[in-house]
Amino acid sequence: MDREHLLAVIEGLLFVAGNEGLEAKQIADVLEIKTAAVPQLIEEMKKKFKEQNRGIQVVEIAGSYQLTTRPEHAPYFEKLAHSPSHATLSQAALETLAIIAYKQPVTRAEIEEVRGVKSEKAINTLLNKSLIKEVGRKEGPGRAILYGTTKEFLDYFGLNSLDDLPDLPEEIDMDQVKKEANFLFSTPEPETQEG
Numbered sequence: 001m002d003r004e005h006l007l008a009v010i011e012g013l014l015f016v017a018g019n020e021g022l023e024a025k026q027i028a029d030v031l032e033i034k035t036a037a038v039p040q041l042i043e044e045m046k047k048k049f050k051e052q053n054r055g056i057q058v059v060e061i062a063g064s065y066q067l068t069t070r071p072e073h074a075p076y077f078e079k080l081a082h083s084p085s086h087a088t089l090s091q092a093a094l095e096t097l098a099i100i101a102y103k104q105p106v107t108r109a110e111i112e113e114v115r116g117v118k119s120e121k122a123i124n125t126l127l128n129k130s131l132i133k134e135v136g137r138k139e140g141p142g143r144a145i146l147y148g149t150t151k152e153f154l155d156y157f158g159l160n161s162l163d164d165l166p167d168l169p170e171e172i173d174m175d176q177v178k179k180e181a182n183f184l185f186s187t188p189e190p191e192t193q194e195g
Contacts, residue, residue: 006031007045010038014058014067021064089125096122097131101153101165105135105146123147131156 001009013022013030024038042065046058056067069077089097096119099111111119126132135148149162159165 001031003041003044006033006041007048010041010045011067014065017066019066021061021066023064027065089129090122092117092119092122093125097126097149097153100126100132100147101149101162102168104148105138106148107138107144107146109144111147 009031010027013027024042025035027038028035042058042060048054049057055070055073057070058065059068092115095115096111099114100106103110103114108119108123111123123132127134130150130152132147132153133150134145136146137143138146153159154161
C-alpha cells in the first residue's frame with residue numbers, strides 16, 4: 001500500500017471512529033503496519049490538511065487520534081446549529097418527534113418501545129435543534145429523563161399550541177388487518193381441471 005493510500009485509509013478510519021477516536025495501535029493493527037509508523041503518518045496528514053486549508057484537522061486527545069473541525073470555523077457551526085428551520089429532519093427524527101409530541105412527557109425507553117428501535121441518536125438530533133427538551137424525571141428506579149416539545153417545535157411546524165396537532169387515527173382493528181394480510185399473502189389454491 002503506497003503512502004497516499006495509507007493516509008486516505010487513516011482519514012477514513014478516523015472519520016468512522018468519530019468522537020471516540022483511535023489509538024496508534026488500533027490504526028496499526030487495521031493497516032497491518034508497525035505502531036511506531038502511525039505518529040509519522042498522522043503528522044504528515046496534519047501537515048497536508050494545513051497546507052490544503054482543509055475544514056478538518058487531526059488532533060490527539062488522551063492518547064487517541066480524532067478528526068475535528070477547525071476552531072476558527074466555530075461561528076459557522078454555531079450558526080448552523082441554531083437554525084433548526086433550515087435543516088431537514090430524518091425519518092427517524094420525525095418518528096421520534098411525533099411520539100414525543102403526542103405522548104409527552106415520555107422517556108427514551110417508551111419512545112423505543114413504540115418505534116421498536118434505538119432512538120438515542122434521533123433524540124440527540126432533536127435536542128440539538130431545540131425541538132425537544134428535558135422536562136423532568138420519571139418517578140421510580142433510574143429516574144429516567146422525560147422529554148417534551150419546545151416553543152421552537154411549535155414555530156417549526158407553524159402551530160399555536162399542542163392542541164393544533166392533527167388527531168391520531170382511530171384504533172386499528174388488528175383482527176381485520178391480519179385477515180387482510182393473510183388474504184393478500186396467501187397462495188391461491190391451484191385450479192383443478194375437470195376431465
